[in-house]
Amino acid sequence: MTYAAKNLTTGGRELIAFRVGDQEFCVNIMSVREIRGWTPATPMPHAPPYVLGVINLRGAVLPIIDFSARLGMKPAEPTVRHVIIVAQVNTRVVGLLVDAVSDILTVADSDIQPTPEIASDFERSFARGVLAIQGRMICLVELDSVFPNEEREAA
Amino acid sequence: MDMNEIKEIFFQECEEQLAELESGLLKLNDGDRDPETVNAVFRAVHSIKGGAGAFGLDDLVSFAHVFETTLDCVRSNRLEPTQDVLKVMLRSADVLADLTNAARDGGSVDGARSRQLITELEALANGELPQPAAEAVKAAPVAEAPRPAVNEEGFQPVAFSFDEFEASEPPTIEPSTFEIVFKPKSELYSKGNDATLLLRDLSRLGEMSIHCDMDELPALDRMNPEAAYFSWKISLKTDKGEDAIRAVFEFAEWDCELDVALAGDASAGAGEELPMQPVPFDLSLLDEEAPAAVAEDEDQSAEQPRDLNDAAVSAAATASNILQMAQTAARAPAETAKTAGPAPVTAAQAAGQQGASAATPTIRVDLDRVDRLINLVGELVINQAMLSQSVIENDTNGTSSINMGLEELQQLTREIQDSVMAIRAQPVKPVFQRMSRIVREIADMTGKSVRLVTEGENTEVDKTVIDKLAEPLTHMIRNAVDHGLETPEKRVAAGKNPEGTVRLTAKHRSGRIVIELADDGAGINREKVRQKAIDNDLIAADANLSDEETDNLIFHAGFSTADKISDISGRGVGMDVVKRSIQALGGRINISSRPGQGSIFTMSLPLTLAVLDGMVVTVANQTLVVPLTAIVETLQPEASAIHSFGASQRLISIRNSFCPLVDVGRILNFRATQANPVEGVALLVESEGGGQRALMVDAIQGQRQVVIKSLEANYTHVPGIAAATILGDGRVALILDVDAIVAASRGQSLKPEMTLAAAG
Structure with missing residues (x-):
């Protein structure tokens, strides 16, 4: 487990927290490549609704995912205040459209509580756990399940 | 660097040598008698043999050795490189290539074929002329015939050891x-060879007396410690042949002046066809005896009849001159003209060109690095x-210094792009x-009987295109x-040369x-094509086709006019596959044909x-x-040209033929309703299936060269879209996959393969 390995060396893990609507989420900082402002994306034909299109990231074609729509919430109406979290998921690089980046957290594994028992499998599939930070609830997101890799797609 | 890497380099070099070998042989086949060509061919085989020896690739070594021996006969003018001889040699070059590939990829080769060629090559080396019709299968037994006590089926591949080799050379016993x-x-010396070791090897061949010539040794203060000053005169009594002596110097041959001569007239060369003169260096003989030489070359033809020793000396000088030139490529072609004398212009030019190309230093670069560079320049x-x-x-008043700087920048980037593209460009x-x-x-x-003529081989094109062109x-x-x-027979009956010609030409024309x-x-x-097309329901029986349209029918799938299906072609998967792969490369293919005179693709x-x-x-x-x-x-449709067809289809009439109208925006799901064709522009496209479609777009912005970007790298394949590109405003634009769009318009729906949807 890479998380465990990281804990051994740093004594904790660093997460990037971001806001989508009125909820807060966080992802492992190691998978985040950069954070940039919103630029209009070129829509893709026949794409699922949460794929906003592709943008030019220094010459690479980067698909942009509306994180809110991806989780089945209200689709975002991107403005210049929105940000794109450029994340590496397996071999691909994708952009995640979120409302704002709120924090960088350093937490120990013990701070992460297991995902509460909820009815929906969908929410459970991407949530790795929840964190209680200063009275806020932050959901730790597993990017692998948000963006399935090739093998899973074939299965 | 481990052994495998070194081996990989060897195989890369082998490929180059094989190419050199083949082009040399083809030049000889075309009547080129330049000694440098013969040498280049010889050197190629020799280098392969040398390298293969170092890696213990015995099959390769043994075959290369026999090949080399035969080539040596050509080099020393003991064997006239006739068409028949060259046929054998070209086949040998093919086998050598096969053996090299087998050694690299671990495959197997047709052992019978290489053994048979070894026999043929040996026969040539022994002065037996190939059978006039050089029919491969027959040649071998015939060549073998003079040897005693070998029965029909058991003709044995001659083993490759050196001793046996010499056993087959006539003048060896005494x-x-x-x-x-x-x-x-x-x-x-700089290559790590040592004269002492060579001389010691030589002494093993027989009785030897050595005289060291130290005349050139300068005074100590003027001596260059790394130069070579000594030479040796050796008198060797041996029962082995001249080849055995040369074999000692095999790997030093290019780095020394070697002169092997029989002392006196002795018993020598009974079996050779040409009188075995004391050959100072085979090269010189080629020069002196080339037919044209005698006529014009004053110096050498004058010298020729003289004392053999003199001739030998002067010839040795010539030889070493040529050698030095080949090696250093430093001297002007003029000198070659002087020394080589005969056929001065072509020979000198060839030598000069070869010299020049040999002198250009090159490096091997990983293709990935070049690609990265190309991407960055993009x-x-x-x-x-x-x-x-x-x-x-932002700047409407136009600050001239900024604009000028930008213009220069633009020019520079264009130049950088061109030169980076040139790195990937390779000759075809x-x-x-x-x-x-x-x-x-x-x-x-x-x-x-076919003759392939190639032109424009040095035309350069991107490596990926070359790879996909084969x-x-x-x-x-x-x-x-x-x-x-x-x-x-048919050709003769039609009054043509029985030998057919296939001409392959490459040239640049307007950026392509x-x-x-x-x-x-x-x-x-x-007639046959037409009948076949009618039989296969490709055209109606009464279709009225122009000659050109008829010719182009052969590009249809499942079309073959060959009466019987042969091993080679005629399974009907021919030309349509060709056309598709050319189109996949962004190319076009056309045929023009004249009955009785041939076809041009x-x-x-x-x-x-x-x-x-x-x-x-x-x-x-x-x-x-x-x-x-x-x-x-492209055309601007008029309302009168648009015809509705059924519920949702529309056709456009172009010069009285009807062509389905395809709304790109609708197919790509960019809009829900069909656009009004009159407000847009129609692009008439030709697709894989050969059919034409009119693609409806809203407007044409312009024509531009775009850099192709992969969509698959971070996203997934999108039906109807071939790739993406980035336009001048920094936004991504999608490149249309015309074939897929046309296919979709035929009713095969573009399947939205929603990779990302799979997660839900």
């Missing part, structure tokens, strides 16, 4: 005395375009050379020989490479696959790029 002059050059170009655009937008030569082998093989299989070209060459050319394949065969039998390909000429169009407020190669014409 010991004879050789006078050897051995003068090492400094290169010999970014640079885009970035530069974005920068100029935003400067123009290797592909063309591969074709000559295919022609030989097919000609053998079909019993036709397959369709092979297909076409096979077709040309198998279907295009007639049998020799044009490859032409012409045969002088019977041309396309239009013309392919036009882009110089690179990294950029594409595209038409930038607007569809439902989105910018799309349509590959220019797909577009036949």
